[in-house]
Amino acid sequence: MRGLIVGRFQPFHKGHLNIILDIFKKVDELIIVVGSAQKSHTLENPFTAGERILMIDSVLKKYDTHYLIIPIKDIEYNSIWVPYLESLIPKFDIVFSGNSLVRELFKERGYIVKKPKLFNRAIYSGKEIRRRMLNNENWEELVPEEVAKIIKDINGVERLKNLSRDDYYEN
Amino acid sequence: MRGLIVGRFQPFHKGHLNIILDIFKKVDELIIVVGSAQKSHTLENPFTAGERILMIDSVLKKYDTHYLIIPIKDIEYNSIWVPYLESLIPKFDIVFSGNSLVRELFKERGYIVKKPKLFNRAIYSGKEIRRRMLNNENWEELVPEEVAKIIKDINGVERLKNLSRDDYYEN
Amino acid sequence: MRGLIVGRFQPFHKGHLNIILDIFKKVDELIIVVGSAQKSHTLENPFTAGERILMIDSVLKKYDTHYLIIPIKDIEYNSIWVPYLESLIPKFDIVFSGNSLVRELFKERGYIVKKPKLFNRAIYSGKEIRRRMLNNENWEELVPEEVAKIIKDINGVERLKNLSRDDYYEN
């Protein structure tokens, strides 16, 4: 059985890892869709798709379950988003998503859709991690160590801080 | 004389019908543009263009005035939106719109533009209908019966409720 | 039963009309998709979607069968073209097309697809009509008279001749 999970992974954290390790027990293969692939360099979406793929792959490659990681850009056209995604990835049997829009779109196309159990949602979230990065708090404990290393290599925290400077002037 | 009216029709309701029946008396033919054609499956825009065209056509086909229904997607480029629309529909003589941007864009291109009289705007509005759908109140009384039937056939209220579930998690 | 026919209609001619009158006997409603809606002002595609819709509508409105005319642009993405089209038009039960790609795409999505019988294909074709226009031959006999009138109103033959002047210089 081939499963599908969709996320933005800004960045990939221990909450994501937990969900994926749980899914790994239920499927033979997992397709991990990195959504909003075109977004980066914003306070909500600091990392490029390539950086996010590297984060996920660095962590997962030590596990035995086979997976594919596919970047998918937003198309801003909900009613054809599932066919768009189907054209870019191998067929799959079950979809895991914590997003009500994603679940509805797959359900209307006849897929089995499951809502994954979240793992201490209050702190294992991209939002909390980005907040800690901006406030010089301990964000490293919330992500796998491979991810912390990648973020340091690309100066990710500095990028986020630069983006947050309040000197945007409206021309 | 050929008239033009632009709307999103999320969904098509008795206020729209009222305006159109009023215009039907003034023109020989009416072009009905279904705007934001690419949008669906959101709380503001639950229905696809195809579903909205079916709603409008189911109601209007019993009237005598000839009409065309044309879906037009947003192009996010105001200064060429009128020429874009002109390329996709037959020539027209007068434009009806309650939207100040639409009126301004047509006026700058030299069109005669009229603001339609609204009919009990407080309740005959897409916003009020969608609110009632989410709150299990009587929304059916605000739309023509053909529209109520179509929305039931496509499980439209269930779609709206599914989309509104507050379990979106930021990945 | 609602049928669907897809064409470019450059221009709408008696061969198209013949096919549509034949389909009118078999369906309750017909959706006429005007394809390559974004194309105009070329030797292969001289007329805009708006002009083509006007041609079709001028001819068909005297018949009793109900129809919709919907312009659809090329998306250059075959595997999602049918879902794209489905999002923009009401549901349909049967597809008529003389194009092998269109037939294959609808078949793979589970539609019933029919190949319409052509009516003296050698002369009732857009290609032949455009050739006659450029060579001052009798093209009017190949199109319904409403179409001939529209083409004259928009100086369509002059447009085609202007486009064909061999003075394009490669800058």
Add this chain to the structure above:
Amino acid sequence: MRGLIVGRFQPFHKGHLNIILDIFKKVDELIIVVGSAQKSHTLENPFTAGERILMIDSVLKKYDTHYLIIPIKDIEYNSIWVPYLESLIPKFDIVFSGNSLVRELFKERGYIVKKPKLFNRAIYSGKEIRRRMLNNENWEELVPEEVAKIIKDINGVERLKNLSRDDYYEN
């Protein structure tokens, strides 16, 4: 040395002129990028790229430093925005920007980036000028006289007021 400055110039005002005259002393040539080129006819972005280019050019052509004015649309893809811009303009050595995102994107590509000194930011801003236009206050004193004339020629204040009418109805 060739410099680059990026702005929206909605409209071009004395604050912009001040910054540019300051940069003119430091560079041999200046490329002025008119950003969000596709935007116009909104309360935040009332003027087209063509109108904005005319404003800038009308003012600057009396100065001696050579410049180019290039309209660039938003591509909503931060990580390729600098290469996109590089493909459309001659090479440059230094970038001036008061926007933290723009500075970060150029810095990550290895450019020297400077933050221009602002000149009485409270009043010399597009936002303040548009506010004064809507409130019949003196906006002319904030823009070069050539710009005031262009805005009058295109009925720019009337456009802004028409757009602000509170009669948008949600269809």
Add this chain to the structure above:
Amino acid sequence: MRGLIVGRFQPFHKGHLNIILDIFKKVDELIIVVGSAQKSHTLENPFTAGERILMIDSVLKKYDTHYLIIPIKDIEYNSIWVPYLESLIPKFDIVFSGNSLVRELFKERGYIVKKPKLFNRAIYSGKEIRRRMLNNENWEELVPEEVAKIIKDINGVERLKNLSRDDYYEN
């Protein structure tokens, strides 16, 4: 060291496999870009990106070298194609390509680029395989057996034959 190879893989054949097994000896990880990801259902590009990814993955997963398979659509904008690709994949050190445009674009961005040795090019080519499919000749011997099975599962040969029917009529 991380390598990159770009191909269309219509379909993935033994020539591709040969090249990749050769590269596997030289790199620690390989990123396989499936180009023209938006193309399918044509005589030159019969298979979707999803189908092509499945072909490649089915064959390669039994080998030890770690790889990623990433679908990339054509952007028809050569000068930003490399940055576009960089945004969607992890960093890489060396590029393998038999296409002069791809090699030139990467070279101008400073990459090390190698031209892979081809393995009996006359028969191990997508073109030859598609020709054999249309002519009921032995195409299976040119692809890995996993690929032959996938093509049969999706009725790939029937798709190709349907697309080739010479009954396209120009509407």
Add this chain to the structure above:
Amino acid sequence: MRGLIVGRFQPFHKGHLNIILDIFKKVDELIIVVGSAQKSHTLENPFTAGERILMIDSVLKKYDTHYLIIPIKDIEYNSIWVPYLESLIPKFDIVFSGNSLVRELFKERGYIVKKPKLFNRAIYSGKEIRRRMLNNENWEELVPEEVAKIIKDINGVERLKNLSRDDYYEN
């Protein structure tokens, strides 16, 4: 009076210069549109828009007539191409073009359109220059010396030769 000329300028040559110097006598200002701005790195379109703008500007800046150089990408939508262009450039009174499509599109929008006199077309053409570059013949004599210098600085001839290598393999 403000004039407009549209070209691809691949590369800018003495034939172009001749036409422009002739137009300079007839207008107060000239807008030079660099078309197909998104194209580069092909045998027909080797140079980026930025490179082409630099070529034109390097030559023209020694003349007295004021000009603007604006890159415009192809939009593959003929009927809205003129409004698209109008949104991006200041108003103009007269159009110069040797291309029948461009002339027809502007004429249908009511512009005065002139066909420029060509200057020894057989050799002063982009096509001939690119042919000479590939064949190591004297191309420099056909372009202004500033252009020859720019092409050398960017290794333009090497780029063209690399692109022409006949080792493209169909993957």
